[in-house]
Amino acid sequence: MVDINSQDERLNAAMELFYYAYRAFTAQPDTLLAARGWGRVHHRVLYFVGREPGLSVNTLIARLGVSKQALHGPLRDLQEADLIVATPAEQDKRVRCLSLSPAGATLENEISSSQRVLLATVFQDNGSDAAQGWQRIMTALAAHDQSVSICPNRRPPA
Amino acid sequence: MVDINSQDERLNAAMELFYYAYRAFTAQPDTLLAARGWGRVHHRVLYFVGREPGLSVNTLIARLGVSKQALHGPLRDLQEADLIVATPAEQDKRVRCLSLSPAGATLENEISSSQRVLLATVFQDNGSDAAQGWQRIMTALAAHDQSVSICPNRRPPA
DNA sequence: TATATAAGTCAATATGGTTGATATAAATAG
DNA sequence: CTATTTATATCAACCATATTGACTTATATA
Numbered sequence: 001m002v003d004i005n006s007q008d009e010r011l012n013a014a015m016e017l018f019y020y021a022y023r024a025f026t027a028q029p030d031t032l033l034a035a036r037g038w039g040r041v042h043h044r045v046l047y048f049v050g051r052e053p054g055l056s057v058n059t060l061i062a063r064l065g066v067s068k069q070a071l072h073g074p075l076r077d078l079q080e081a082d083l084i085v086a087t088p089a090e091q092d093k094r095v096r097c098l099s100l101s102p103a104g105a106t107l108e109n110e111i112s113s114s115q116r117v118l119l120a121t122v123f124q125d126n127g128s129d130a131a132q133g134w135q136r137i138m139t140a141l142a143a144h145d146q147s148v149s150i151c152p153n154r155r156p157p158a
Numbered sequence: 159m160v161d162i163n164s165q166d167e168r169l170n171a172a173m174e175l176f177y178y179a180y181r182a183f184t185a186q187p188d189t190l191l192a193a194r195g196w197g198r199v200h201h202r203v204l205y206f207v208g209r210e211p212g213l214s215v216n217t218l219i220a221r222l223g224v225s226k227q228a229l230h231g232p233l234r235d236l237q238e239a240d241l242i243v244a245t246p247a248e249q250d251k252r253v254r255c256l257s258l259s260p261a262g263a264t265l266e267n268e269i270s271s272s273q274r275v276l277l278a279t280v281f282q283d284n285g286s287d288a289a290q291g292w293q294r295i296m297t298a299l300a301a302h303d304q305s306v307s308i309c310p311n312r313r314p315p316a
Numbered sequence: 317t318a319t320a321t322a323a324g325t326c327a328a329t330a331t332g333g334t335t336g337a338t339a340t341a342a343a344t345a346g
Numbered sequence: 347c348t349a350t351t352t353a354t355a356t357c358a359a360c361c362a363t364a365t366t367g368a369c370t371t372a373t374a375t376a
Contacts, residue, residue: 007278008274011273011274011277011278012270012274014277014281014292014293014296015270015273015274015277017293017296017297017300018180018183018277018296020299020300020303021295021296021297021299021300021303022176022180023303024299024300024301024302024303025176025299027303039362039363041363056322056323057322057323057324058321058322058323066364066365067364067365067366068322068323068324069324069325069326069364069365069366070363070364070365072323072324072325073363076324086323088373092321092322092373092374093372093373093374094321094322094323094372094373094374095321095322095323095373096322096323112170112173115169115173116166116169116170116173118299118302119169119172119173119176120165120169121302122295122298122299122302123172123295125298126291126294126295126298129287129291130290130291130292130294130295131291131295132288132291133284133287133288133289133290133291133292133294133295134288134291134292134294134295134296135172135175136284136288136291136292137179137280137281137284137288137289137291137292138172138175138176138179138292139175139179140280140283140284141178141179141182141183141276141280142175142178142179142182143182144182144276144279144280145178145179145181145182145185197331197332199332214353214354215353215354215355216352216353216354224333224334225333225334225335226353226354226355227333227334227335227355227356227357228332228333228334230354230355230356231332234355244354246342250342250343250352250353251341251342251343252341252342252343252352252353252354253342253352253353253354254353254354
C-alpha cells in the first residue's frame with residue numbers, strides 16, 4: 001500500500017517536469033523561427049510539408065486545423081522566401097502540390113535537428129533503459145490523445 | 159556503430175511522440191477551463207497561486223511573464239468567481255496576497271487531478287522501470303531549459 | 317454550357333496581447 | 347508634515363493573429 005500523499009507529490013513533480021521538459025524541447029525551434037520574425041504556423045507548415053511532400057493546400061489546412069485565410073499569410077512568406085514551392089498537380093491543375101525547396105529542407109532540418117540533438121544527448125546520457133522507459137510512457141500517453149483529427153485549433157501543436 | 163539513418167528515424171519518432179503525448183497531457187485541463195470560457199492564463203494563475211499561496215500580484219506577474227494589464231482581466235474573473243482571494247499583506251497593506259478559496263482549490267485540484275490520473279495510469283500500466291526512465295529523461299531535458307526566468311512571453315507555458 | 321471545386325484575396329470582427337498614462341492607497345524619506 | 351516612491355488597478359490606443367463571409371480566377375466535370 002502506497003502512501004497517497006507521497007504518491008500525489010510524485011505525480012505533481014511529474015507534471016512540472018513535463019511542462020519544463022516540453023518547454024526546453026520547443027525552445028530552440030521557436031528561437032530559430034523568431035529570428036526571421038516567424039511564428040508557430042511557419043514552423044508547422046515546414047514540418048507538415050516536410051513529412052508529407054506534395055500535399056495540397058486544402059490538405060495542409062486540414063492538417064493544421066486553421067482557416068485558409070490564416071494559412072495564406074505564412075504560406076506566402078515561405079513561398080516568397082523560396083522555402084516552399086507550389087506546383088500544379090498533373091491530374092488537376094487547380095490543386096497546388098506543396099513541397100520543400102532545398103533551402104526549405106535545409107531550414108526544416110536545422111530546426112528539427114536541434115530537437116534531435118537534444119533528444120539524442122539525453123538518451124545517450126541516461127542509458128538505453130531510461131530511453132526505452134521514456135518511449136513506453138510517452139507512447140502510452142499519446143494513445144490517450146482525445147483530440148479530433150481536424151484539430152479544434154484551441155491548443156496549437158509544433 | 160549505429161546506423162545514422164535508423165538513429166534519425168528513432169529520434170524523429172520520439173519528436174512526434176513528444177508532441178502527441180504533450181497534447182494528450184494538456185487536453186483535459188483545456189477542456190475544463192474552456193467550458194467556463196476561460197483560457198490558459200486563468201489556468202496558470204490557479205496553478206501558480208495554488209503552488210505558492212500568498213504570493214503578491216507583482217510576483218505572479220513575474221511568474222507568468224505577462225504585463226499587469228494582461229493579468230488583470232483573468233485575475234478579476236477568478237476573484238469575481240470567488241476562486242481567488244486577495245488579502246492585504248500585514249506588513250505592507252499595499253500588496254495583495256493571493257490565495258485559492260476553497261472553491262478555487264477544488265477547481266485547481268479537479269484540473270490537475272485529471273493530469274495526475276493520466277500520469278498515474280500510464281506509470282502503473284508500464285511498470286516502475288519505465289516510470290523511472292521517463293523521469294530521468296524528462297529531468298535531463300528540463301535541465302536543458304534555456305528560458306529566462308522572467309520569461310520573454312514569446313512562448314507561453316502551462 | 318452550367319456548375320462545382322481549389323486556391324487566393326479583401327473586408328469586418330473578435331481576442332488577447334502590448335505600451336503609455338493615470339489614479340488611488342499605503343509606505344517611507346526628508 | 348510633506349514629498350516621493352511603490353503596489354495595485356484602470357483606461358486608451360495599438361498590434362498581431364485568428365475567425366467568418368463574400369468574392370475572383372482558373373480548372374474540372376456533369
